[in-house]
Amino acid sequence: MSAALAARASRRLTRDRPAMTALATLLGIALACLIGPFLTGHPPERIYPDFVRVGPSLAAHPTEAELRPALTRLAFRMRLSLDDAARDGDRVRLRLSAEKPIDARVLRLLPRSALFGPPTVLDRADDGRTLVVAAPVRKLFFFLGTDTLGRDLLTRCLAAGRVSLLIGLTATLAALLIGVGYGAVSGMAGGRIDALMMRILDILYALPFVFFVIMLLVFFRAGLWLVLVAVAAVEWLDMARIVRTQTLSLKGRDFFRAAVALGSPPGTILVRHAVPNTLGPIIAAATLLVPRVILLESFLSFLGLGVQEPATSWGVLIAEGARALEAAPWMLAAPAGFLVVTLVALNRLGDGLGAALDPLLSRDPR
């Protein structure tokens, strides 16, 4: 792809409003997945037993309604009876009592519950059988709610996004390398070798590849890298076709024939002239491949064959959400939203790139 063509393509792309919106959305999602899990205030695996299946909201937790049951549970675990609890702003005042004098060390359970800060004893009565304690109430936010174990869904979606995007990009890159290599060699070689390589491709096309992927994953303990390899092995075929067609059409061009006439070795021609000039359609096709890879990975994860716990991906979260749909619809909505927005944006960007890089339309409209 020449510099002029690249400049023209990027000029056309910047004028393509849907494609630019898609690009901005993608960058936003990628950035959020990358740094978001550090900013939400919850590690993705942190379990809050007091906040199981909390709905999405902007309000801070614990709410008034959640405070009392949480305190009752805590008092029970401390083997104390909770006589009185009053919230005053972001502090809570408790009156706790027991049959025997209270060992103040049990109060350590308060900060350990993640709901409260370190407590201070305000008053002792009845020979230490009654304590009046004040503790700051922490503010926890679950913007997208929590799951059935009480983990923050926003953090999990973002952490899952890392895995999904990573698989999408890496598998696409792998498919790209195999496909470009195969296609360029086939197109450059031409004649018998080309015909043979295309016949092999035809046979591979007809293979029920998804079945082989499922077999591999079922038989050999799915792991992240195996999913990657399997997906890449399925998706390189289209890329090989595109590159071969491009290479064939290049072979008739003057600059190409000049390179041959000047005696450049085939390898040099391949790397210097064939591959760079097919870059445009390859970029567009690769952008459209990423969503397919992500979708395939989430399908496999939905079947329980893809990414395994404790790692998570959007497909895994969607599968969890689909199981808890009636009780907690946000558990499906949140990861599905992330997945769908990403896929739509990738498809739109791919379409935009395809149009911008199309050499047939490369004259700017006047």
Added chain:
Amino acid sequence: MIPLIARRIAQGLPTLFLVVTASFFLIRLAPGGPFDLERPLPPAAMENLRRVYGLDQPLVVQYGRYWLSLLRGDLGPSFTFRDLTVTDLFARGLPVSASLGALALVLALVLGLALGSLAALRRGGAADRLVGLAASLGLAVPSFVTAPLLQIVFGLSLAWLPVAGWAGGNPNNLILPVITLALPHAAGIARLTRASLGEVLIQPHIRTQRAMGLSRRRIARHALRGALLPVVATLGPLAAGLMTGSVVVETIFGLPGIGRYFVDGALNRDYTLVMGTVVLVAVLVIVFNLIADLLAAALDPRVRMAA
């Protein structure tokens, strides 16, 4: 026409050979066996079972035997569904999967062609943009999201349709699964139709027709015929995929099709069931590709001449 059919079949045979060979040895390489239980069987019983099913023979002999029975049309006994052969299982499940798949294919074609043509004929207009958005959504929303959403909305909230189940093929039970299956393919066909019809519409013969004063409707009909070719080309694998059932849709809607067999068979090391499913899919892909080729030849004289 005959050479076309012959060529397709000649192309199909190596594929079939490769599919059978690769999947046969892949399954056998996998750790575990079909008779592994939580509490292991007594060695003598295991020995007997393996002898009955011919698993005690060398792998190459088993491979040869599988081909021999396959050529007789026998897919062998299932290892997990006792007393049933794989053929029996397909005889039960295939009608379910195939009827769902056929309905979904028809729905996807009707929706996709209609919306795609609309978008191409009104290129750049509001309808075009709307179809474009709907199509990219349709492609992006996976069926395991669509299915539970449809169940919640139409099954539980509105209670118009049954949530799941087959109920002997009651039409009401088919509606939600068929929609779920059809939506992504409708979106794909719509995109394809829009692109190919758009390309045909700027060609000289269409300009000539317009110059000759043909009505928009007749021009559209002429153009659509040419634009159908790329759609027809994708129809082969699409039909084969739809007919052989979908794991996701059949699991979520609790349908007794054959979509579940492959994953379950692989998990249970049901060698013959896995092999049978793969063979069935491969054969159907070959058959439907042939049908798609014949359709293309019927649509386009250039394809007929080349063959």
